[in-house]
Amino acid sequence: MTLETATGAALGTEPESEPNRPKRRRPTPVQDTPVDRIFMVGVYILLTTFLLIVLIPLINILASSFSSPAAVSGGRVFLWPVDFTFVGYEAVLGNKAVLTGFGNSLFYAIVGTIVSVTLTVMIAYPLSRSELVGRKVLIGGVLFTMLFSGGLIPTYMVVRALGLLDTRWAIILPAAVGAWQVLIAMTFFRSSIPGELYEAAQLDGASDLRFLWSVVLPLSKPLLAVIALMYGIGQWNSYFSALIYLRSEELYPLQLVLRNILIVNNSAGTNLADQLAAQQMADLMKFSLIVISTVPVLLVYPFVARHFTKGVMLGSVKG
Amino acid sequence: MKDRVKRHWQLYLLLVLPVAYFVIFQYIPMANNVIAFKDYNVVQGIWGSPWAGLDHFERFFANPVAWDLIRNTLMLSLYGFLAGFPVPIILALALNEVRARFFKRTVQMVTYAPHFISTVIVVSMLILIFSPRIGFMADFLGFFGMDSNLLAQPDAFRSVYVWSDIWQTAGYSAIIYMAALAGIDPSLYEAARLDGASRLRKIWHVDLPGIAPTVVVVMVLSVGSVMAIGFEKAFLLQNPLNLSTAEIIATYTYKIGLLNADFSLATAVGLFNSVINLILLLVVNTVSKRVTGNGLW
Numbered sequence: 001m002t003l004e005t006a007t008g009a010a011l012g013t014e015p016e017s018e019p020n021r022p023k024r025r026r027p028t029p030v031q032d033t034p035v036d037r038i039f040m041v042g043v044y045i046l047l048t049t050f051l052l053i054v055l056i057p058l059i060n061i062l063a064s065s066f067s068s069p070a071a072v073s074g075g076r077v078f079l080w081p082v083d084f085t086f087v088g089y090e091a092v093l094g095n096k097a098v099l100t101g102f103g104n105s106l107f108y109a110i111v112g113t114i115v116s117v118t119l120t121v122m123i124a125y126p127l128s129r130s131e132l133v134g135r136k137v138l139i140g141g142v143l144f145t146m147l148f149s150g151g152l153i154p155t156y157m158v159v160r161a162l163g164l165l166d167t168r169w170a171i172i173l174p175a176a177v178g179a180w181q182v183l184i185a186m187t188f189f190r191s192s193i194p195g196e197l198y199e200a201a202q203l204d205g206a207s208d209l210r211f212l213w214s215v216v217l218p219l220s221k222p223l224l225a226v227i228a229l230m231y232g233i234g235q236w237n238s239y240f241s242a243l244i245y246l247r248s249e250e251l252y253p254l255q256l257v258l259r260n261i262l263i264v265n266n267s268a269g270t271n272l273a274d275q276l277a278a279q280q281m282a283d284l285m286k287f288s289l290i291v292i293s294t295v296p297v298l299l300v301y302p303f304v305a306r307h308f309t310k311g312v313m314l315g316s317v318k319g
Numbered sequence: 320m321k322d323r324v325k326r327h328w329q330l331y332l333l334l335v336l337p338v339a340y341f342v343i344f345q346y347i348p349m350a351n352n353v354i355a356f357k358d359y360n361v362v363q364g365i366w367g368s369p370w371a372g373l374d375h376f377e378r379f380f381a382n383p384v385a386w387d388l389i390r391n392t393l394m395l396s397l398y399g400f401l402a403g404f405p406v407p408i409i410l411a412l413a414l415n416e417v418r419a420r421f422f423k424r425t426v427q428m429v430t431y432a433p434h435f436i437s438t439v440i441v442v443s444m445l446i447l448i449f450s451p452r453i454g455f456m457a458d459f460l461g462f463f464g465m466d467s468n469l470l471a472q473p474d475a476f477r478s479v480y481v482w483s484d485i486w487q488t489a490g491y492s493a494i495i496y497m498a499a500l501a502g503i504d505p506s507l508y509e510a511a512r513l514d515g516a517s518r519l520r521k522i523w524h525v526d527l528p529g530i531a532p533t534v535v536v537v538m539v540l541s542v543g544s545v546m547a548i549g550f551e552k553a554f555l556l557q558n559p560l561n562l563s564t565a566e567i568i569a570t571y572t573y574k575i576g577l578l579n580a581d582f583s584l585a586t587a588v589g590l591f592n593s594v595i596n597l598i599l600l601l602v603v604n605t606v607s608k609r610v611t612g613n614g615l616w
Binding site: 032033035036039040043044046047050051053054055056058060061064072073075077078119120122123125126129131132133138141142145147148149150152153154155156157158162173174175176177197207208209212233236237238239240244255258259262263283286287290293294297298301302 | 323324325327329330331332333334336337338340341344345346347348349350352353354365409410413416417422425426428430431432433435436437438439440442444446447448450452453454455457458489490517518519537550551555569571572573576577582586587589590592593597600605
């Protein structure tokens with residue numbers, strides 16, 4: 001089984017069905033008996049139920065976000081907006097903390113991803129080369145961090161000692177490289193870069209760095225996409241390091257702002273005069289806020305889903 | 320060997336920064352765990368502070384809260400494992416039977432999606448959906464005569480945590496099993512067909528043995544992380560009403576360490592947690608290797 005077919009099958013796409021290729025349909029593996037047909041009905045019911053369980057809460061949030069404050073507050077929205085309006089979104093986009101958080105999260109996601117991907121390639125590529133002295137020890141050192149970690153306070157002390165507390169670097173550096181991503185990248189380099197290419201490059205007098213830059217990286221675009229998305233989405237979705245390391249609100253990433261508004265109920269709408277209207281508006285804003293903060297992830301989702309699947313597969317190939 | 324290093328010096332140059340990262344942000348913190356055995360104070364620093372032996376561990380276990388925390392942590396992750404482990408397997412097996420491509424792709428695309436939603440958002444959704452005033456789930460539960468405000472009930476905390484986790488991750492976790500299923504030798508299906516096996520028998524005799532190695536690896540990983548249950552979600556789901564079940568070791572460590580600034584005690588508790596976890600992982604891996612021949616290494 002090649003990686004391509006594995007990922008293709010996992011997505012339900014037979015490896016990118018090119019138009020000209022003769023259709024090769026997998027024969028139904030088993031001839032259906034009446035019992036089988038009943039069984040298949042069960043399978044469809046099961047999957048449809050699961051589909052609805054996942055879908056209904058998402059649709060409910062979306063529908064609520066476009067409804068009027070009174071309808072949301074009164075619990076009258078189910079799967080379709082009631083009194084369709086954009087006021088929730090207007091309120092969210094007029095909220096300064098949210099906008100700052102949005103900008104900060106973009107910064108953390110972009111800069112963090114660049115730093116993380118660079119560092120990951122810098123360690124994974126040498127580790128993929130058998131001639132590296134001490135390769136086994138270094139790989140062991142990386143993998144051990146998956147089994148045992150320093151823990152919250154000991155890591156906090158390092159960040160504090162480096163003077164990174166309450167700076168943007170505290171969000172980017174402490175979790176910059178993931179052992180899992182190193183493993184994926186290393187496996188990819190070992191399995192997908194043919195040895196002949198390296199020999200050819202050596203004959204041409206290319207150095208290791210030159211080879212990495214001009215041959216390996218251009219051939220590794222799928223890998224780079226996978227780990228960039230993993231790091232980027234991870235960074236966009238995380239609030240933990242910000243909770244621990246940041247004090248200044250102007251540095252807060254969106255998720256921490258969201259937590260304060262949505263969960264701690266540090267309601268953002270309380271400066272409105274009318275108490276009831278304020279309460280209703282605050283309720284509605286939460287729904288709009290959820291939708292808006294998830295949009296960037298959803299925009300890349302079709303792309304992401306494909307590549308993440310590959311990532312799961314890459315990681316499952318033993319290195 | 321010197322020649323080899325010299326010839327490929329650029330590879331070693333590349334390693335400098337990432338290795339520095341691992342040393343500074345992974346291995347120095349591991350070494351900092353030494354303060355679990357000391358009375359740490361800022362003035363004397365990590366190495367200058369006086370030794371305390373096992374005092375902090377004794378302090379932790381002398382506190383009746385300790386056993387509640389351990390119980391909460393274990394119950395939450397065991398529940399999560401028992402309920403959550405089979406779901407992706409069932410989902411993958413069911414999807415594997417479906418030939419209608421549109422339906423199959425729709426189910427996959429939709430069920431993967433929640434994986435990419437942040438924990439903060441998932442918890443916010445739970446709070447809103449189960450809110451007695453606003454949420455539709457509250458109406459739904461009320462219809463069955465249940466108390467709808469689940470987030471305020473200590474008894475319901477684990478179920479809310481575990482089932483929302485399944486909601487979020489089952490689809491995505493099924494991917495790895497789908498890939499394993501796709502890798503099964505087609506001649507086995509052919510043989511099953513010739514023998515006149517029903518779909519259920521085919522699943523039992525071909526599909527399940529085919530994905531068994533994958534199942535074992537995932538199982539070892541999940542059992543191995545029983546004590547490593549995350550801080551993020553439990554912390555967000557906590558409120559004064561459900562704390563008796565919602566307080567787990569990870570959230571407690573945060574509170575005594577960063578909010579009460581008792582670094583040594585927090586480190587001791589965290590270290591205890593990590594060590595138990597490491598031991599569990601080693602034991603499970605060994606047992607699994609003996610019994611099934613499959614393991615992580």
